[in-house]
Amino acid sequence: MELIEKQLNNGINLYIDTTDKFKTVTINLYIHNQLGKEATKYALLPAVLKRGTSSIKTYKEMVKFLENLYGTTMAVSVYKKGERHLQQYRLELPQEEYIKENILEEGVKFLKELVFNPLTEGNAFNKDYVLQEKEIHKNLIDSRINDKTKYAVDRCYEEMCKGEPFAIFELGKSEDLEVIDEKNLYHYYQNCINTLPIDIYVVGNVDPRYVEEVFTKYFSFQRGQILNIPSPNIYKEVKEVKYVTENLEVTQGKLTLGFRTNVPANSEEYFPLLVYSGVLGGGPFSKLFMNVREKASLAYYAYSRLERFKGLMVVSCGIEIENYNKALDIILKQLKEIEEGNISDYELDSTIKALKTSLNAMKDNATSKSDYYLSQKIAGADLNIEEFIKKVEKVTKEDVVEVAKKVKLDTVYFMTGKKEE
Amino acid sequence: MQQLYNGRIDEKILLQELDNGLKVYIMPKRGYTKQFAIFATHFGSNDSKFIAPGDTNVTEVPDGVAHFLEHKMFEEEEGSIFEQFSKLGASANAYTNFTTTAYLFASTENFYENLKLLVKFVQNPYFTDENVEKEKGIIAQEIRMYQDDPNWKVYFNALEALYHVHPVRKDIAGTIESISQINKEILYKCYYTFYHPENMVLFAVGDIDIDKTLDIIKENMRQDKKQGKIKRIYPKEPLSVYKKEVVQDMQVSIPLFNLGFKDTDVGFGGKKLLKKNLEIQIGLEMALGRSSDLYERLYNEGLIDSTFSFDYGGEIDYGYSIIGGQSKDPFKVRDIILNAINNLQFLKEEDFERIKKKYIGKFLRTFNSVDSIAYSFINFYMKEINLLDYLDVLYSISFEDVRERFQNHLREENSVLSVVNPIKK
Secondary structure: OOOEEEEOOOOEEEEEEEOOOOOEEEEEEEEEEEOOOOHHHHHHHHHHHOOOEOOOOOHHHHHHHHHHOOOOEEEEEEEEEOOEEEEEEEEEEEOHHHHOOOOHHHHHHHHHHHHHOEOEOOOOEOHHHHHHHHHHHHHHHHHHHHOHHHHHHHHHHHHHOOOOHHHOOOOOOHHHHOOOOHHHHHHHHHHHHHHOOEEEEEEEOOOHHHHHHHHHHHOOOOOOOOOOOOOOOOOOOOOOOEEEEEEOOOOOEEEEEEEEOOOOOOOOOHHHHHHHHHHHHOOOOOHHHHHHHHHOOOEEEEEEEEEHHHOEEEEEEEEOHHHHHHHHHHHHHHHHHHHOOOOOHHHHHHHHHHHHHHHHHHHHOHHHHHHHHHHHHHHOOOOOHHHHHHHHHOOOHHHHHHHHOOOEEEEEEEEEOOOOO | OEEEEEOOOOEEEEEEEOOOOOEEEEEEOOOOOOEEEEEEEOOOOOOOEEEOOOOOOOEEOOOOHHHHHHHHHOEEOOEEHHHHHHHOOOEEEEEEOOOOEEEEEEEOOOHHHHHHHHHHHHOOOOOOHHHHHHHHHHHHHHHHHHHOOHHHHHHHHHHHHHOOOOHHHOOOOOOHHHHHOOOHHHHHHHHHHHOOHHHEEEEEEEOOOHHHHHHHHHHHOOOOOOOOOOEEOOOOOOOOOOOOEEEEEEOOOOOEEEEEEEOOOOOOOHHHHHHHHHHHHHHHHHHHOOOOHHHHHHHHOOOOOOOOEEEEEEOOOOEEEEEEEEOOOHHHHHHHHHHHHHHOOOOOHHHHHHHHHHHHHHHHHHOOOHHHHHHHHHHHHOOOOOHHHHHHHHHHOOHHHHHHHHHHHOOHHHEEEEEEEEOOO
């Protein structure tokens, strides 16, 4: 189950994972960028590209084309891993033997056109498309407040990383949209496709030589000097814990704590850190679940999660507003317990087993697998899933206690109701 | 064992009904790393009024009992069931919806031990005054979380508008008020009524041994006698909708809407229900899908965005379509859609075969993951549908079937509009 790697001579890397367990072939194309000033433009691009290519000029025709390929699905998205801004273009094509047609080549050709041959007018994108997508993009940025659970976590990180690139929202800022037009966006786009690193992952029951041949046929165009994206700075000394309260029209309070882990993504200490976060809040065996939820009945959900690439950790839970102090005390006590070595064998073993199960389960999902490979690459690590599991299994209680000392609370964010006026 | 096989997709499922009435389905999936088992009872939030087998009087329980019971099943005298699954490296979970409560685990090793644990714990209720009281705080926070979720609210407000009395209009978890009335006696009554093997189903999928799986289940199941039918009492729901519009203000940036259509051709399950489900879904896709004229128009006019979606949910005794998303003008979206529907201008035969192809691909994708196979299987099972019949039924549908079904279902008088507006300053 080794990943086959091919260079396409222009800074595009093709990775092929052959497996016969799926009924579809999944292709994920990722474009990497530095998260920065141009984030809004970068985030808007996939939406504009999706509107039409030079040969399939409208979104409607594009969808019809894909429906005819037995409902091949197309998904585009924008997100961040640390201070790396990623665009993802995904196609999932039914496997030849179930539909009695070879549609892989058509899919690859379409993917190339989608990303590299957009509909243009002169030296610009289609004006209407850009105008419409700008308005929709603005709505999407503004509507982040609708999902209170995600919003609370995002806001905590934003407050915590103020002034650092990581604080930039993955969709950008609505103010930036005003100056974007079909010309400057197209100019920016050309720069992107010429210089940004691109990785393509193909997972499915395919002949790797055939896949390589098809991609070589469509993806051999020239590109410029490829941008080198540096690793983000993960170290920041916390002088004083920051407390932030945001008042919204809500009935449940969301208590969110942001931490600096001071552990780089490719470090050996990342594995103990992963176990540390698991013992703290990685499942029903964890300290947060047992103490915040089961013992104190304060919350329905209480978890911790790592942001590997920026060296951060977040703890989040939804509580009655008046239970703020109670919940905060219990959470901080759990951190202290771990630091003092009060970790039971059950907590440690269950965490390691749960991590192992979820890592193994990635093998059954084509996009999870692609994402795993991508994350490894971004972290600057080169472990396959088995090797990764071995590292996790080796983690001892002492390792966890050691890494716990590095984790520092930075920001406490509380989403609460509006005060009666 | 009885074998269900479909040659089009080369998949088979084995079925055995045990003496106590439990139906066991086992699906081998060679090469998969993950195993998945789900043990479900036909007991959901809709079942709050019933006559238990052997009883003569009607039992009525507070809203949210099925969900509350689901939470409490994970606790036993010896401690938490999660703990035991964790020790075996499996991830266990459960869910409750309108018709079903299901307990499940995913594992990559120790499958048979995990299966044994699943079978045993679901048969072993342990409710005390103290542990029931403790759960109320946790579930109250779950209810609050949903109350603050505008997508959830806009959806349930639509259901409340569609139905006069049917329990589907009520929140699955109940309310903070209704769960405060729940006690251990109520939980035991529901448990012994609905968690009888005869009312349950077990589905296991993965690279597993069929005989060994079946043996584990048999060895660990209670040898109950069949108890007979549970009489579920649903109030008589009028054909009309309850309210045409419902509007609520919440902390959102742009209005959210759900346009709902009440299905009045109900009361059957099986292939007929599957056919209806597919007819409506294909019709919706033809009319409003990403490749439709209507979608293009609404999108280009800035009235909808990529959050726009639609679905039909058809159960045996009720069904509804929901078309939703965010929009600066939900009322205009509704008017445009209703107008298009009245003119029947959008169902074109040329689109039909293409959309059908899309559904073939969609179905094939289900078989990529053991989780989605298991969830789909149980979901269909509760509607008396065999998952493997899907493609055959899909192929049998004609354009005329879709058109006729669509005209009957998507009628203006059957529609309601639910809107969540931003709070005005």
